Amino acid sequence: MSAAARRGRSAQRTRGANTAPVIELEGVRKVYRSGEIEFEALRGVDVAIDEGEYVAVVGPSGSGKSTLMNILGCLDVATSGRYLLAGEDVSAMSERELALVRNRRIGFVFQQFHLLPSKSAWRNVELPLVYAGVPRTERRDRAVAALERVGLGERIDNRPGEMSGGQQQRVAVARALVTEPALILADEPTGNLDSASTADVFGLLDDLHAHGRTVVVITHDHEVADRAPRNLVVRDGLVTEDRRFVAVGGVRR
Amino acid sequence: MSWAETLRAAVEAIRAHRLRSALTMVGIVIGISSVVLTVGLGQGAQREVEDQISALGSNLLIVSPGSSTDSAGVRGGFGSASTLTVGDAAAIADEDVAPDVEAVAPVSSSQTSLIAGESNWTTSLIGTTTSWQDVRARELASGRFFTDSELERGAEVVVLGPDTASELFERGSPVGQDITIAGSRATVIGVLASTGSSASGSSEDDVAVVPLSTAQAITGTTSTSVSTIYVEARTGDTLAAAYQEIQALLLTGHGVSATDADFSISTQESLVETANATNRTLTVLLGGVAGISLLVGGIGVMNIMLVSVTERIREIGLRKALGATPSVIGRQFLVEASVLGLAGGAIGVMVAVVGAQTLPALIDQPVSLSAVAVTAALGTSLALGVGFGVYPATRAARLTPIDALRSD
Ligand SMILES: Nc1ncnc2c1ncn2[C@@H]1O[C@H](COP(=O)(O)OP(=O)(O)O)[C@@H](O)[C@H]1O
Ligand SMILES: Nc1ncnc2c1ncn2[C@@H]1O[C@H](COP(=O)(O)OP(=O)(O)O)[C@@H](O)[C@H]1O
Ligand SMILES: [Mg+2]
Ligand SMILES: [Mg+2]
Numbered sequence: 001m002s003a004a005a006r007r008g009r010s011a012q013r014t015r016g017a018n019t020a021p022v023i024e025l026e027g028v029r030k031v032y033r034s035g036e037i038e039f040e041a042l043r044g045v046d047v048a049i050d051e052g053e054y055v056a057v058v059g060p061s062g063s064g065k066s067t068l069m070n071i072l073g074c075l076d077v078a079t080s081g082r083y084l085l086a087g088e089d090v091s092a093m094s095e096r097e098l099a100l101v102r103n104r105r106i107g108f109v110f111q112q113f114h115l116l117p118s119k120s121a122w123r124n125v126e127l128p129l130v131y132a133g134v135p136r137t138e139r140r141d142r143a144v145a146a147l148e149r150v151g152l153g154e155r156i157d158n159r160p161g162e163m164s165g166g167q168q169q170r171v172a173v174a175r176a177l178v179t180e181p182a183l184i185l186a187d188e189p190t191g192n193l194d195s196a197s198t199a200d201v202f203g204l205l206d207d208l209h210a211h212g213r214t215v216v217v218i219t220h221d222h223e224v225a226d227r228a229p230r231n232l233v234v235r236d237g238l239v240t241e242d243r244r245f246v247a248v249g250g251v252r253r
Numbered sequence: 254m255s256w257a258e259t260l261r262a263a264v265e266a267i268r269a270h271r272l273r274s275a276l277t278m279v280g281i282v283i284g285i286s287s288v289v290l291t292v293g294l295g296q297g298a299q300r301e302v303e304d305q306i307s308a309l310g311s312n313l314l315i316v317s318p319g320s321s322t323d324s325a326g327v328r329g330g331f332g333s334a335s336t337l338t339v340g341d342a343a344a345i346a347d348e349d350v351a352p353d354v355e356a357v358a359p360v361s362s363s364q365t366s367l368i369a370g371e372s373n374w375t376t377s378l379i380g381t382t383t384s385w386q387d388v389r390a391r392e393l394a395s396g397r398f399f400t401d402s403e404l405e406r407g408a409e410v411v412v413l414g415p416d417t418a419s420e421l422f423e424r425g426s427p428v429g430q431d432i433t434i435a436g437s438r439a440t441v442i443g444v445l446a447s448t449g450s451s452a453s454g455s456s457e458d459d460v461a462v463v464p465l466s467t468a469q470a471i472t473g474t475t476s477t478s479v480s481t482i483y484v485e486a487r488t489g490d491t492l493a494a495a496y497q498e499i500q501a502l503l504l505t506g507h508g509v510s511a512t513d514a515d516f517s518i519s520t521q522e523s524l525v526e527t528a529n530a531t532n533r534t535l536t537v538l539l540g541g542v543a544g545i546s547l548l549v550g551g552i553g554v555m556n557i558m559l560v561s562v563t564e565r566i567r568e569i570g571l572r573k574a575l576g577a578t579p580s581v582i583g584r585q586f587l588v589e590a591s592v593l594g595l596a597g598g599a600i601g602v603m604v605a606v607v608g609a610q611t612l613p614a615l616i617d618q619p620v621s622l623s624a625v626a627v628t629a630a631l632g633t634s635l636a637l638g639v640g641f642g643v644y645p646a647t648r649a650a651r652l653t654p655i656d657a658l659r660s661d
Contacts, residue, residue, distance in 0.1 A: 070655045075574055075655040075658070076653050076654075095578065095579050095651075099576050099577060099578040099579075102573075102576050102654070103575065103576020104576070108574060110658075114567075114571050114574075114658065127575050128575045128576055130254060130258065131254060131572075131576035131577050131581065136258075175575070
């Protein structure tokens with residue numbers, strides 16, 4: 001299936017579904033404090049993302065893309081503003097509820113992989129299932145299935161140190177999809193990878209999108225951004241552009 | 254995440270960081286084993302003294318010479334001169350004056366050398382009367398004790414303690430053999446049975462007992478003073494009455510008031526108490542030293558735990574990002590620290606047990622391990638692990654996942 005065809009399909013579904021947005025940000029601000037110095041990394045962001053969308057977040061370095069992504073992934077909390085995730089107000093949630101949301105609804109892929117070096121591939125992938133309370137045998141089955149899905153069925157017992165960067169990031173993708181989350185977030189997932197591995201990883205993200213997941217990805221890769229049906233451009237802590245490309249007959253205009 | 258799951262994860266994490274885990278445990282092992290051993294040493298010493306004293310018998314009163322006041326009114330130090338005489342012993346033995354006294358044995362004791370053939374041995378020579386055997390409740394392993402007529406004529410006979418006998422005679426029965434006591438010849442007529450008190454090599458088993466008159470002849474003294482008078486009360490219940498009788502009798506006999514008493518009377522109970530007071534001081538002292546080593550071990554544990562948690566803040570952040578709640582993280586580190594602490598504690602107790610077996614052979618001191626010390630030691634090691642492991646971990650678990658992930 002070509003990228004263009006996928007884009008066409010999801011664009012149609014987005015138009016037809018007309019559901020409540022899965023992500024809704026209203027006036028989100030984030031202020032970093034280090035001692036006396038305050039820095040406003042997000043200065044009032046309003047964004048809505050519908051279920052099943054594929055969004056590329058682009059912008060210059062230091063513009064606040066990662067800050068935004070961390071808030072979307074509930075890895076960090078906004079200083080002010082509202083964040084509704086599937087209609088629920090995240091800013092009002094306790095630590096416990098946030099952990100639950102991260103576990104059930106979100107799969108996060110980091111630029112630095114963040115795998116546990118002492119654990120084999122499948123033990124890394126099963127971690128979210130451990131916290132979801134899935135029984136041990138089922139965890140292994142599902143972890144192995146996820147690793148097969150990212151093409152690492154042969155490497156389930158290898159530790160991260162025994163794998164290439166591209167393979168490690170595929171393990172991280174397997175870990176993000178093993179809980180079947182509705183929302184996949186990736187912060188420059190290929191920033192540390194060569195072009196072949198980059199193609200692998202975006203292939204996997206495209207595939208997840210094709211299976212109905214909402215995908216938000218930060219990228220500096222113009223090719224990738226150009227292929228995405230929607231681009232959010234972040235500059236100076238604000239979303240300055242929200243470009244939607246409507247696919248007609250498989251051609252983006 | 255179930256407890257079993259958490260436990261499995263904890264064991265895995267401990268094995269993944271072998272060196273760090275080993276270092277943590279070494280601190281605990283040293284602290285725990287030294288506490289358990291030193292407390293055991295103190296208690297062993299205490300038990301040994303208790304055994305020795307209880308071997309004396311519970312009806313026993315021991316009259317010892319005390320400070321004396323000379324004609325010029327100068328008080329001599331305790332034990333500076335023996336103020337007790339054979340006459341005092343005879344007075345106490347008078348049934349009319351001291352009806353609650355069963356038997357009396359005056360004892361004069363001194364260090365002497367014994368020679369039997371090629372062997373020689375220095376021990377305490379006890380000159381006493383025939384009632385000594387009853388008063389001290391001693392059995393004979395072989396031969397017999399001396400008789401009243403031997404006592405009267407100062408016969409050259411001697412009864413050896415079992416340890417003395419084996420030192421002097423490697424083979425064969427000593428009974429009937431001649432030995433030389435400080436240059437005077439004497440015939441061995443009996444060997445005492447061991448007191449059986451746990452402390453082997455106690456002085457109770459290393460003695461040479463001769464008639465009082467014979468001892469005076471051997472040491473070449475004409476003095477009638479004695480070192481100790483052992484008194485047996487009729488029963489344990491009349492001990493107090495016998496005490497009163499002896500005290501009144503000796504005060505009158507020596508013409509002194511109670512405040513100037515030149516003798517002291519002790520019971521087994523009072524001896525135990527004095528000994529225990531001394532040993533308690535010893536135990537507290539040793540325990541203090543051991544406590545300091547536990548503290549030092551604990552600081553080591555704290556250091557390594559803090560380093561370990563700092564190193565693992567990124568792991569904590571990742572686990573949180575994947576859905577671990579703060580309480581699950583806290584529980585993970587709690588179980589990890591407990592397993593480390595308990596494993597270290599258990600090894601420490603094992604080291605102490607091995608030490609308790611080997612130390613007595615090396616330093617000739619009994620070590621008695623107490624369940625209380627072991628339990629307290631395990632509790633402490635658990636508390637150390639938990640205190641120094643869980644607190645920093647729960648603090649780290651309160652960071653947002655991204656702050657924890659970004660830390661380095
Ligand atoms: N933890 C932090 N403390 C202080 N300033 C921060 C922190 N994280 C990011 N920043 C600052 O916030 C701005 C936005 O950062 P970030 O969201 O990482 O940008 P991007 O991902 O677009 O490169 C940058 O200027 C960065 O220096
Ligand atoms: N230490 C190792 N142990 C086992 N396999 C390894 C190790 N390092 C690399 N490999 C394998 O060798 C291949 C090439 O690795 P690498 O050159 O690092 O890949 P990349 O081009 O993605 O950087 C991969 O299949 C990887 O799994
Ligand atoms: Mg960034
Ligand atoms: Mg390489």
